[in-house]
Amino acid sequence: MRTNYSDLAAVDGRRRLNMDKVMTAVCFVLLFIIVIIPIFMIIYNAFFYEGKFDLSLFTGQMTDSKNLAAMWNTLKIALFTTVLGTIMGVFYAWLLGRSDIPMKGVMRALFNIPYMFPPFLGAMAWDILLNGRSGYLNRFLVSTLHLSGMPFNINSLGGIVFVEVSYYFPFVFMQVVSALERMDPTLEECARIAGAKQRTVIWKITLPLVKPAISAGALLILTTSLAHFGVPSILGYAQGIYTLPTRIYSVIYNTGGSFDGIRQGAALSVMLVIVVALALVLQRWVLSTGNYDIIKGKSMRPTLIKLRGAKLPLLLLAVLTLVLIVIVPLVMIVLISFIKAYGLPLKLENFTLAQYARVFNANGTLDSIKNSLFASITAGVVCMFLGTLVAYVVQKIKPRGKGILEIVSMLPYSIPGTVLSIGVILAWSGALGVTLYNTIWIILVAYMARYLSFSMKTSSAALLQVHSSLEEAARVCGASHTESLADITLPLIRPAMVSGFFLIFLPAMREVTTSILLYGPYTRTLGVQIYSLRDAGMIPQAAALATVAIGLIIALNTIVTLITKDRKGV
Amino acid sequence: MADQIVLRHVTKKFTTKTLGDIVAVDDFNLSVSEGECFSFLGPSGCGKSTTLRMIAGFEDLTEGEIELCGRIVSSKKKNLYVPPEERGLGMVFQAFAVWPHMNVFENVAFPLRIQKMNKSDIDRRVAEALKHTSLTGLEKTFPSDLSGGQQQRIALARAIVTNPKVMLLDEPLSNLDPKLRETMRFEIKELQRRFGFTIIFVTHDQAEAMAISDRMMVCDMGRIVQIDTPENLYNKPCNRFVHNFLGESTFVNVLVKDGKVYAKGDERQALSLTAPKSAAAEMVVATRPNEIALTGPTEDGYQTHIEKRIFLTDRTEYLVPVGEQIVKVQTPHRVAFAEGEACCVRFVEPMWYPVEDAAAEKERSRRQLV
Numbered sequence: 001m002r003t004n005y006s007d008l009a010a011v012d013g014r015r016r017l018n019m020d021k022v023m024t025a026v027c028f029v030l031l032f033i034i035v036i037i038p039i040f041m042i043i044y045n046a047f048f049y050e051g052k053f054d055l056s057l058f059t060g061q062m063t064d065s066k067n068l069a070a071m072w073n074t075l076k077i078a079l080f081t082t083v084l085g086t087i088m089g090v091f092y093a094w095l096l097g098r099s100d101i102p103m104k105g106v107m108r109a110l111f112n113i114p115y116m117f118p119p120f121l122g123a124m125a126w127d128i129l130l131n132g133r134s135g136y137l138n139r140f141l142v143s144t145l146h147l148s149g150m151p152f153n154i155n156s157l158g159g160i161v162f163v164e165v166s167y168y169f170p171f172v173f174m175q176v177v178s179a180l181e182r183m184d185p186t187l188e189e190c191a192r193i194a195g196a197k198q199r200t201v202i203w204k205i206t207l208p209l210v211k212p213a214i215s216a217g218a219l220l221i222l223t224t225s226l227a228h229f230g231v232p233s234i235l236g237y238a239q240g241i242y243t244l245p246t247r248i249y250s251v252i253y254n255t256g257g258s259f260d261g262i263r264q265g266a267a268l269s270v271m272l273v274i275v276v277a278l279a280l281v282l283q284r285w286v287l288s289t290g291n292y293d294i295i296k297g298k299s300m301r302p303t304l305i306k307l308r309g310a311k312l313p314l315l316l317l318a319v320l321t322l323v324l325i326v327i328v329p330l331v332m333i334v335l336i337s338f339i340k341a342y343g344l345p346l347k348l349e350n351f352t353l354a355q356y357a358r359v360f361n362a363n364g365t366l367d368s369i370k371n372s373l374f375a376s377i378t379a380g381v382v383c384m385f386l387g388t389l390v391a392y393v394v395q396k397i398k399p400r401g402k403g404i405l406e407i408v409s410m411l412p413y414s415i416p417g418t419v420l421s422i423g424v425i426l427a428w429s430g431a432l433g434v435t436l437y438n439t440i441w442i443i444l445v446a447y448m449a450r451y452l453s454f455s456m457k458t459s460s461a462a463l464l465q466v467h468s469s470l471e472e473a474a475r476v477c478g479a480s481h482t483e484s485l486a487d488i489t490l491p492l493i494r495p496a497m498v499s500g501f502f503l504i505f506l507p508a509m510r511e512v513t514t515s516i517l518l519y520g521p522y523t524r525t526l527g528v529q530i531y532s533l534r535d536a537g538m539i540p541q542a543a544a545l546a547t548v549a550i551g552l553i554i555a556l557n558t559i560v561t562l563i564t565k566d567r568k569g570v
Numbered sequence: 571m572a573d574q575i576v577l578r579h580v581t582k583k584f585t586t587k588t589l590g591d592i593v594a595v596d597d598f599n600l601s602v603s604e605g606e607c608f609s610f611l612g613p614s615g616c617g618k619s620t621t622l623r624m625i626a627g628f629e630d631l632t633e634g635e636i637e638l639c640g641r642i643v644s645s646k647k648k649n650l651y652v653p654p655e656e657r658g659l660g661m662v663f664q665a666f667a668v669w670p671h672m673n674v675f676e677n678v679a680f681p682l683r684i685q686k687m688n689k690s691d692i693d694r695r696v697a698e699a700l701k702h703t704s705l706t707g708l709e710k711t712f713p714s715d716l717s718g719g720q721q722q723r724i725a726l727a728r729a730i731v732t733n734p735k736v737m738l739l740d741e742p743l744s745n746l747d748p749k750l751r752e753t754m755r756f757e758i759k760e761l762q763r764r765f766g767f768t769i770i771f772v773t774h775d776q777a778e779a780m781a782i783s784d785r786m787m788v789c790d791m792g793r794i795v796q797i798d799t800p801e802n803l804y805n806k807p808c809n810r811f812v813h814n815f816l817g818e819s820t821f822v823n824v825l826v827k828d829g830k831v832y833a834k835g836d837e838r839q840a841l842s843l844t845a846p847k848s849a850a851a852e853m854v855v856a857t858r859p860n861e862i863a864l865t866g867p868t869e870d871g872y873q874t875h876i877e878k879r880i881f882l883t884d885r886t887e888y889l890v891p892v893g894e895q896i897v898k899v900q901t902p903h904r905v906a907f908a909e910g911e912a913c914c915v916r917f918v919e920p921m922w923y924p925v926e927d928a929a930a931e932k933e934r935s936r937r938q939l940v
Contacts, residue, residue: 467665467667469663469664469665469667470667470669472626472628472654472661472663472667473661473663473667473668473669473725473728474669474680475627475628475653475654475655476626476654476655476657476659476660476661476729476738477655477680477681477684477728477732478655478656478658478681478684478685478732479655479680479681479684480653480655481653483655483684487680488669491671492669492670492671
């Protein structure tokens with residue numbers, strides 16, 4: 001049926017009070033300021049010097065052996081993390097989605113925890129346990145097994161990959177679980193009837209059908225890992241292992257934030273962006289996916305595969321995995337936060353609450369919590385409205401250039417946070433007459449650019465669900481364009497807007513990558529504060545603040561779940 | 571009675587990516603009088619929905635003008651366009667379009683709130699609208715807790731609450747099951763009798779249109795084919811398309827030679843028919859399966875046999891070869907023939923149409939892709 005087109009928008013556009021045009025213009029202007037200017041500044045500064053085209057900086061950085069090593073490390077870590085994380089994600093998704101393993105509900109919930117857990121806190125915990133020189137677990141193993149050297153060294157490429165896999169495999173896991181849930185089970189049953197064995201069905205039917213979900217999740221792991229700062233910086237520094245994001249940070253840090261350092265950072269950023277772009281192309285090439293429609297309207301109960309004898313060992317494996325990646329790091333951080341001095345054995349007499357008192361009396365801790373709350377809430381609220389505005393313009397007004405609008409708003413999503421920070425520094429440190437450097441506003445601007453696409457995506461999906469006849473019905477009832485927008489469309493997508501807010505607020509609260517390059521003396525964020533406490537060797541204090549941060553995140557998450565559960569099915 | 575809705579030379583063109591320009595509505599001229607129930611009928615892609623949406627104001631015209639209740643609401647020549655909210659219409663959509671975030675009362679009260687009516691009037695009028703649509707008692711319920719039929723009643727209540735003069739119904743019954751459809755059809759007619767509004771009813775279901783309409787417009791491929799009462803449309807369809815679209819049809823291609831009429835593929839046995847004077851050498855004879863006389867082999871008519879017998883619930887259907895074609899004949903159950911039995915068929919006062927050219931068929935299928 002031809003009900004999808006409508007002249008109404010075009011016809012409204014001709015009227016005197018033209019809200020659509022105003023909204024479209026606002027979108028273009030804001031996106032230009034927030035996204036285009038920083039990206040332009042990076043490219044400009046990497047390739048132009050004093051107004052002239054100059055490749056020497058870029059080629060200099062490209063041929064620097066340290067940078068090349070960093071690039072090589074970045075690629076190795078990302079590749080291994082992606083492959084291992086994808087295998088792990090698919091395996092557990094299948095185990096929890098399609099087998100008769102017990103306690104599925106609980107396990108499903110637990111397997112989502114690593115997704116909320118800030119990876120750099122995980123890295124901190126594992127560093128405490130398996131540090132090549134002083135790890136608690138290492139020392140314990142040496143003393144009990146009488147080994148001559150430390151058995152594990154987390155401060156290695158392998159260690160970094162291990163920690164990243166632990167926290168990134170849920171990207172694939174969640175995608176695949178939901179694809180398996182929506183898959184029509186008769187597709188599998190058909191294959192069985194046709195004579196295929198269980199094993200053949202898994203390889204020939206189930207896996208190919210969920211391939212789009214797998215590849216979407218794998219892509220997310222790949223780009224996140226390439227751009228990731230926290231884990232390699234915590235685990236790699238001590239051993240001189242650099243990745244491009246940590247290298248950019250150290251270049252800027254070592255030059256004390258001078259313009260020269262920032263320019264080098266910009267050149268390195270271009271390198272990182274090229275690597276990410278190559279990875280995207282590679283991924284598309286390796287996992288070129290068909291787009292199957294495996295979604296069925298009615299939810300059907302899939303036939304579960306009986307694990308029989310393997311049930312208990314597999315359950316044990318799943319539980320052990322959870323213990324290893326969730327419980328152990330969590331417990332470790334909490335325990336260390338109570339220790340009198342780092343390195344003391346974990347005995348009751350060595351425990352104290354003094355670290356909490358110390359960290360809260362320390363310079364900047366309370367400020368950092370305040371800063372993080374302010375920046376996250378403000379970024380969340382602004383992006384919620386701006387993202388919805390962009391989504392509305394793209395989905396409903398469809399002006400000329402809507403494709404550009406869409407691409408520009410999604411761009412920061414695939415640009416590493418470190419790169420974005422450099423762009424923001426270059427743009428808002430006076431080069432254009434506005435100086436935000438060392439203020440909380442520069443962090444806010446960076447957060448907005450980084451997270452805008454989150455709220456735009458959720459609002460877009462919600463707007464697509466709002467059938468055009470709902471707005472049309474309001475128009476026939478006498479409501480003007482503005483009234484139908486305010487009374488019908490906005491209330492209908494409000495739940496999506498709220499969830500868009502939390503999608504921004506929660507990651508922003510524990511953010512390190514972007515703010516580590518942007519913070520000033522009074523504008524540390526929570527993540528930065530934990531990071532710098534640890535960097536300064538005050539590990540128990542860092543652990544204490546981390547415990548508080550985790551508590552905060554869990555509490556906020558619970559509130560979100562409660563709020564979203566209460567809502568009536570709209 | 572005064573003409574309430576008038577369309578003059580209304581034309582709508584679209585440009586599509588894959589198929590180029592499409593004239594969705596080609597020079598529509600019609601007028602609907604006050605209190606009339608007028609149906610737009612036709613297969614998908616015929617332009618009926620587009621026309622309705624132009625009357626509602628959701629689509630602009632490419633050419634022509636539309637007059638509602640004596641006032642021009644869309645005119646290309648005068649560069650005039652009144653937005654939907656200022657046209658004072660009632661409308662019911664195919665997908666119901668009840669707002670899921672408002673309860674029944676709020677859905678129905680919405681048009682009145684937009685008019686800034688005071689609370690006691692709103693309460694009174696909503697209560698009245700709900701009473702007429704049998705929704706009383708469900709005021710606080712949310713649409714998601716109601717059945718499809720009830721949701722469509724909300725849409726109806728919302729459309730009648732402002733007491734509009736014109737009601738636009740865009741396939742309002744097609745999402746309901748057959749039994750419910752009949753009930754709702756009756757209720758819509760009942761509401762019209764009580765409130766006296768004019769109805770424009772869009773549907774592709776000919777039985778539904780016949781039952782509800784005073785007059786109907788049959789359109790095809792963006793053109794009006796015929797406008798008439800249901801009775802006339804059924805009994806005197808102006809072409810093969812209308813004949814086929816309304817009710818069941820049987821077509822036989824015939825050859826006209828020396829005043830005699832032969833079924834195509836059999837020139838030994840003439841059909842007892844007289845061709846109209848204007849008839850070409852090849853024609854199509856159209857009739858209804860239940861109007862063909864089926865008799866024993868001795869009687870007057872075309873001698874043939876029963877190819878297949880199909881027992882339908884309320885009648886029996888026979889497939890009978892006539893020349894190279896198979897003709898569908900329907901009789902009451904008591905006229906019983908066995909398969910293979912010899913028989914006679916006779917066409918009683920059939921309609922005569924020219925053979926449709928292949929180009930028209932092609933155009934129809936092309937448009938249905940859009």
